[in-house]
Amino acid sequence: MLKNRHIQGWLQASPLTLILIGFLILPIITIVVVSFWQATEFSIIPGFSFENYEFLFGSPVTYKVFFATFKYAAITWAMTLAIGFTVAYYLAFHIQNQTTQIALFLLCTIPFWTSNIIRMISWIPFLGRNGIANSMLQSWGITDQPLEWLLYSDFSVILAFVHLYTLFMVVPIFNTMTRIDHSLIEAARDNGASGFQTLTHVILPLTKPGIMIGTIFVLTLVMGDFITVRFMSGSQKANVGRLISNDIALLQYPSAAATAVILLITVLIVIGILLRFVDIRKEL
């Protein structure tokens, strides 16, 4: 009987296991293997060589690009968290009526029904030298020259990131917040806590798992992105994703694979550290 249940358990787990092996483990193994190969412009040569890694670690550009990737990730994270937390807090605690709550929440998601690229590219005419933002600022007399840094700069890249990914912060935080027992907040108030104290001592600790899930979403999305950086910086800035996409475009698959492996390891380390702080399983 016991043995029977054992087999049953394995059988139940096997479809997912097979899918993960086929579509996650095998591709990653392939990437790792290819990262040790060599390439010319004509062909890919299987082999075992550290050349790709040597070049990667030997080039100062790699460090700069990784630094830029972390910079984008950190700033975007801080801003999406600030905005996401505020929006979620408002939805969860200030709106009492559940219907209104759901309606407003759906309202937040409406812009996300259009494509990522469209939402990103629509910033370009807005921020350009002769764009809407600049002509507005000049007609109001705030500036007398168009601001060049509005477009094709770190500013525009981060702006697009924040715009694209804030929802990924709102959703998990809102989800955790709605689960907070309102009697806990009443208890805090009864015990004389100010609004701010309730926020920092009750709500924030209880929202941590949601924040953590949102953080993982935002960090992985930003660190793996290349198209936003390419469009919003006018190809002038680079992050690791662009390094990989440039390599692929130029048929340098092994070198792209090596960069991808290093990026994967970096992201895993970051997530590993984050998970040390919060046990998100408790939430799930």
Added chain:
Amino acid sequence: MSKMRYSRRAVLKGGAAAVAASALPAPMVWAQEIKDITLRQFGTGVSNLNDVANKVKEDLGFTLEMTALDSDSVTQRAATQPDSFDIADIEYWICKKVWPTGNLQAMDVSKIANYDKIVGIFKDGKLTPESVIAQGTAPHTVGFVEGEGSKTFAKEQTNWMTLIPTIYNADTLGIRPDLIGRPIESWTELLNPEFKGKASILDISSIGIMDMAMVCEAMGEIQYGDKGNMTREEIDKTMAIFTEAKKNGQFRAFWKTFDESVNLMASGEVVIQSMWSPAITAVKSRGIECVYQPLKEGYRSWGGGIGLSANLSGMALDAAYEYINWYLSGWVGGYLMRQGYYSAVPETSKEFMSENEWGYWFEGKPATDVITSPTGDVLAQAGETRDGGAFYDRMGHVACWNSVMDENQYMVRKWNEFIAS
């Protein structure tokens, strides 16, 4: 027979073509089965035009499926997915990269009817007997192979051609004369601090490096042995000059696709940049002044051609040869020349152009009437002349051909660093 497809779409298209009146009699009497042949062609947007596919259906009876991609994707596909195409419409420098993979088959010159009329550039490299052959991957250097299955390029004309030349052009910098307000005569202007934050270059390494080299050489900073085949030292020096300019904020953006280059120019973000001829036309058609500025150091030129997949055989291969002969017979040439490109066999194209069009596009004469594109957009008014003038003036001043270098991999890495720096 994987090449024979009986799809509903093919049948529908066949019906549509049968309704359309044929301007030309079909050059051969075809068996009924030819109608069921579908050739899959892919290439860059410039010559992958639906109008061409429609005309093929009309004139030749079989179906041509077109896929347009950017040059990087074209190279990738030709090199890595040989089963995905029958006809590759690629540039000569891409051919140098792709030919050694064995994904393309050489063409029998004796089956090409208009071979003798093909412009000299693609045969012995000389436009006129006095011409000097430009640097870079000149088309004739990768245009022929030693024999039918050979993977090495021949030094002179042989009976086996790698690509049948289709279109080519001479590229230079595009400028916004209304925003610059003074004559531009040299490639050095791209790095002139006067245009700080208003210049752009294209982010396609193999072409971008050429534009860079044209600039560095014009500045007198670097003397290249061969701009199309630089040494590591030359690459380093070139990149250093441009990296410094980038750090100083010379460039507003880099562009990778045609529409990006059009938008940068039309919006006024950029006033001087590397550009392609139809992009100039696209900016002009928005009513914005834009000039394809001839420069004293000469042009950077490119040429494209169609190659046959190694998988083609039997009737599909016959259809492909028929297509090539049709391609060189003039209709496509006329169509493309009316967009500002050149046909490999200009004299056959002449029959498909009006005297005014031929004079404007090929001979560099002032237009006697309004010049319109094949799709009906007005490109020039009566009295205007083409930027750069006549065919022999433009193609006779080529300084360098788009190319792929021996140190390509090194250059690519340096390019990546340049973008990331």
